[in-house]
Amino acid sequence: xxxxxIVLLMATVFLLLSASISAAEKLKMGMxxxxxxxxxxxxxxxxxxxxxxxxxALCAKMKVECEIxxxxxxxxxxxxxxNEFDFLVSSLPISAAREQAVDFTLPYxxxxxxxxxxxxAVLSPDKTSLKGKVIGAQRGTAAGTWLQENLGNDAAVMLxxxxxxxxxxxxxxxxxxxLTEKYVSYEWLxxxxxxxxxxxxxxxxxxxxVGIAVRKGDALRDxxxxxxxxxxxxGTYKKINDRYFPFNIL
Numbered sequence: 001x002x003x004x005x006i007v008l009l010m011a012t013v014f015l016l017l018s019a020s021i022s023a024a025e026k027l028k029m030g031m032x033x034x035x036x037x038x039x040x041x042x043x044x045x046x047x048x049x050x051x052x053x054x055x056x057a058l059c060a061k062m063k064v065e066c067e068i069x070x071x072x073x074x075x076x077x078x079x080x081x082x083n084e085f086d087f088l089v090s091s092l093p094i095s096a097a098r099e100q101a102v103d104f105t106l107p108y109x110x111x112x113x114x115x116x117x118x119x120x121a122v123l124s125p126d127k128t129s130l131k132g133k134v135i136g137a138q139r140g141t142a143a144g145t146w147l148q149e150n151l152g153n154d155a156a157v158m159l160x161x162x163x164x165x166x167x168x169x170x171x172x173x174x175x176x177x178x179l180t181e182k183y184v185s186y187e188w189l190x191x192x193x194x195x196x197x198x199x200x201x202x203x204x205x206x207x208x209x210v211g212i213a214v215r216k217g218d219a220l221r222d223x224x225x226x227x228x229x230x231x232x233x234x235g236t237y238k239k240i241n242d243r244y245f246p247f248n249i250l
Contacts, residue, residue, distance in 0.1 A: 026065045027220075029055045030085030033070040034162045037187040037244045038091045053240045054108055054231075055089040058212075061227035073162070074140050077101050081215055087224065091181075093142045093208035104211035105224045109183075109249040111210060112203035113143050116170070116185050116194075117177035124201035125179070130155045133176040136166040142208050143179040150204075167193065181208070183249055 031039045031051050039049040047068045059066035071079050073090075080088050080102060093111070094104045115125040115135075123129050131154045137143035139159040147157045158175065160166040163184060169175045171193055180188075182203060188194040212228075214221045231237045232250070241249060 026067065027059065027086040028069045028084070029059070029066045030069050030071055030076055030080060030088045031055075031090035032073045032076065032162075033068075034073070034164060035091055035184065037183070050109075050240065050244045051089045051091055053243065054237070055212075057231045057236050057240065058089075058224055058227040061230050062223050073138065077213065080213060083215075086214070087220060088213040091210055092213050094211045095142075098213070101216070102213040103216055103218065103221050104213055105221055106228055107209035107211050107250075108228055109210050110207055111142075111181045111183055111249070112207040113146055113179055113205045114182045114185050114203055115177050115179055115200045116189070116197055117200050119196055119198050121176065121200070123177055125204045126201070127151060127154045129201075130177070132156075134158060134174070135177050135179060136160060136169055136175040137179045138163045138166055141181075142205065143181065146205050147179055170197070179204070183245065186245070 031047065033039050033041055033047045035049075037049055039047060039051040042048050047070060052068065055066065055068075069085055071084070076085075076088055076090055076092070077098065079085055088102075089108075092098065092104075094107065098104070115123065117123045123133070127150070130151055134156040135147055135151060136158045137147050137160070139161060144157075144159050147155070151157060158166075158169070160169065163180060166175070166178045166180070167188055170178050177200065182199075185199060189197060189199070212224055214224070237250065238248075
């Protein structure tokens, strides 16, 4: 018995719609992959870190499939707005300037800035101590902005494309110190490269609230906020937090 053409047509339409829905449910999660322990690459080249685990947990709560797409720090927001990503979970501090270009979720962690220098260096994060010194930070970060706004006339400020570039310049003697996020310095100071360095003085600035970015007006923000509240409430967030830090960073 032959299948009527209308049935075949309806079946084809159903399959096409199903494929379309499946494709729509696969979200692209953008991140830098150069900011450990939040996002970086392991020995095999796989993207790993706190941001990865949080992003995957949020996708699981939303019951959607997600894939990681990496990009350079400076291009993340333009790439998001160019539809290359669906959302950014890449340790982006929430700021008034960024909120002109994207919408942010609720903060998924908070951070402060710390000065890192050689253990035998007598330095602190103030103008008097750093006058005439060469201080580095990653370009486009809160650390870089703070240096430019507070030390631009007193110290030589060098900005780098990646955090690793800044640390490399520090260890080879090109910098007297690096200003970076507390939790990033915590990870680096545990490494072989950072064993002869330490934080100097107190944290600076008011601290950052770090959020997940979506395109302006995108309803995905509400879904991410709901999922974030869920993983905090059910203990998933704490498990991820404890995997990377011996203290609460929320």
